Amino acid sequence: MTSRQAGKRLSSVAKDQKIRSARRGRTGKRKEPLPPKERGQLIRLVICGGIFVLFVGAKLALPAKMESFNARLSELLSSNMDVQAVFSAVGRGFSGDTDNAAEEVYQAVFHPEEARETAAALPMPQETPALDMLREYENTAPIGETQPEEQPAEAQTAEEQAPQAEISTLAYVLYSDKNLPEDVSMEQAILDFDYCTPVCGVLSSSFGYREHPLEGEERFHYGVDLAADTGTAVSCFADGTVTVVGESSSYGKYCIVTHAGGYATLYAHCSRITVASGAKVSRGEKIAEVGETGMATGPHLHFELHQDGVYLNPIYYVAPA
Amino acid sequence: MLLRHNGCVRVSGGFCLVTAWFGLVNGWRLLGIVLGASGVHELGHYLALRLLGASCGRLRLGVLGAVLESDGGRLSYGRELVCVLAGPGANLLCALLLTAAGRGAWEVMTGANLVLCGFNLLPLRPLDGGRALYLAVSWLAGPAAGETAARWAGALTGTLLGTAVVWLMKCTGGSLWLLPTAVAAYFLAVREVFGKQEFL
Numbered sequence: 001m002t003s004r005q006a007g008k009r010l011s012s013v014a015k016d017q018k019i020r021s022a023r024r025g026r027t028g029k030r031k032e033p034l035p036p037k038e039r040g041q042l043i044r045l046v047i048c049g050g051i052f053v054l055f056v057g058a059k060l061a062l063p064a065k066m067e068s069f070n071a072r073l074s075e076l077l078s079s080n081m082d083v084q085a086v087f088s089a090v091g092r093g094f095s096g097d098t099d100n101a102a103e104e105v106y107q108a109v110f111h112p113e114e115a116r117e118t119a120a121a122l123p124m125p126q127e128t129p130a131l132d133m134l135r136e137y138e139n140t141a142p143i144g145e146t147q148p149e150e151q152p153a154e155a156q157t158a159e160e161q162a163p164q165a166e167i168s169t170l171a172y173v174l175y176s177d178k179n180l181p182e183d184v185s186m187e188q189a190i191l192d193f194d195y196c197t198p199v200c201g202v203l204s205s206s207f208g209y210r211e212h213p214l215e216g217e218e219r220f221h222y223g224v225d226l227a228a229d230t231g232t233a234v235s236c237f238a239d240g241t242v243t244v245v246g247e248s249s250s251y252g253k254y255c256i257v258t259h260a261g262g263y264a265t266l267y268a269h270c271s272r273i274t275v276a277s278g279a280k281v282s283r284g285e286k287i288a289e290v291g292e293t294g295m296a297t298g299p300h301l302h303f304e305l306h307q308d309g310v311y312l313n314p315i316y317y318v319a320p321a
Numbered sequence: 322m323l324l325r326h327n328g329c330v331r332v333s334g335g336f337c338l339v340t341a342w343f344g345l346v347n348g349w350r351l352l353g354i355v356l357g358a359s360g361v362h363e364l365g366h367y368l369a370l371r372l373l374g375a376s377c378g379r380l381r382l383g384v385l386g387a388v389l390e391s392d393g394g395r396l397s398y399g400r401e402l403v404c405v406l407a408g409p410g411a412n413l414l415c416a417l418l419l420t421a422a423g424r425g426a427w428e429v430m431t432g433a434n435l436v437l438c439g440f441n442l443l444p445l446r447p448l449d450g451g452r453a454l455y456l457a458v459s460w461l462a463g464p465a466a467g468e469t470a471a472r473w474a475g476a477l478t479g480t481l482l483g484t485a486v487v488w489l490m491k492c493t494g495g496s497l498w499l500l501p502t503a504v505a506a507y508f509l510a511v512r513e514v515f516g517k518q519e520f521l
Binding site: 075076077078079080081083084086087088089090091092094095097109110246247249 | 346347348351354416419420427428429430431432433435436489492493494495496497498
């Protein structure tokens with residue numbers, strides 16, 4: 001009996017020892033260095049976990065700071081160079097369609113349409129710029145004085161126009177809670193050349209702030225939209241030279257025609273551009289076809305009028321259907 | 322992290338991230354065009370390798386683009402150089418064909434091919450330019466000189482490329498999808514300076 005009990009004790013002690021040694025063995029193994037691959041994965045996991053904990057901690061401890069960080073990050077993520085326009089400019093430079101490919105690449109990288117629209121959509125300081133603009137208007141001479149004497153039949157006289165331009169800008173500044181983007185003028189300039197409406201279409205969106213049809217937020221619309229069927233001929237606004245034929249993610253297929261007096265017109269979202277860069281075009285000549293390329297919700301012509309880089313309201317010079 | 326697909330294509334997590342990011346920011350059509358140009362590039366390498374009698378291994382897709390593994394080491398310097406330059410050459414040929422056939426209608430595709438061709442000719446390994454520089458100098462002055470030249474050029478190009486991309490992101494106030502490229506460029510520059518000789 002005793003010997004049996006002793007035997008049992010002995011066997012149980014041996015079992016305990018086995019378990020202990022097994023445990024030791026396992027713990028011993030754990031202390032061995034991990035293979036490099038597993039160690040790398042472990043380090044990554046720790047870093048990712050650390051970043052996660054850090055951000056959750058920061059959000060809990062400094063909610064306001066994280067909010068502004070979030071806003072900054074979304075702004076960074078949304079502003080982007082126009083890669084499509086870069087490729088387009090490089091491609092056209094290669095095929096000899098354009099002489100200033102480098103300039104166009106620079107434009108696409110540093111001044112894409114999206115970036116400018118985002119900048120315009122940002123909330124602006126409330127009062128000061130509007131007051132500055134009003135002061136500026138007091139100081140500037142009426143535009144009629146600088147214009148040549150000869151006017152086209154359809155344009156009004158300078159005397160009538162100057163006060164009207166001031167009124168339109170004043171109305172914009174006073175009756176809207178928005179300030180005009182820097183490169184926009186609400187003045188009705190007097191064009192000293194003949195012009196025509198590029199497409200006989202319905203005005204679907206006018207110049208000024210509007211809710212962006214695709215992005216949803218309020219942005220400045222730098223031209224007028226004339227809705228017409230795909231394939232409708234786009235006539236050139238006035239005599240001039242085609243300076244850019246390109247494609248960008250926002251404008252789609254577009255072209256720019258330079259006219260006399262520093263004026264230029266842009267025709268965007270076309271299905272086809274029928275002229276080549278450098279071509280001389282005359283008023284009313286077909287230069288493109290209406291389409292819905294780029295950021296568009298339906299077939300229309302996006303028409304812009306620039307004077308020395310300033311965006312003018314084209315509505316004074318077109319007659320929508 | 323590397324994922325395996327059919328054993329012949331290895332897609333890294335970085336590649337998936339950059340591709341998806343590029344597609345979301347710049348549109349899927351443009352992503353398709355860039356991937357198409359990359360396909361043309363790799364096809365150029367593949368055809369040259371097969372024509373010159375080398376076999377192709379795995380295709381690795383990483384942050385800096387696709388890398389076609391091969392036993393090109395069996396080829397002579399001259400032949401390997403041809404294989405390396407066949408990728409950018411295919412892009413150039415494609416750009417020429419698109420210009421000739423499209424008369425300016427496919428300028429985005431032409432531009433994508435040209436940009437890819439130019440980017441790959443940067444003398445930074447594993448880009449084709451770096452490998453081509455190594456091969457050309459090795460051919461003329463021996464492998465040690467080739468390695469030294471490739472290292473110096475790679476370190477310099479990697480640093481300049483990384484800095485240029487960071488500057489570009491700063492100037493454009495975004496374009497964050499370029500960030501992995503900047504990190505990769507700096508990493509490759511460091512690897513050229515401190516890496517072991519047989520890292521490639």
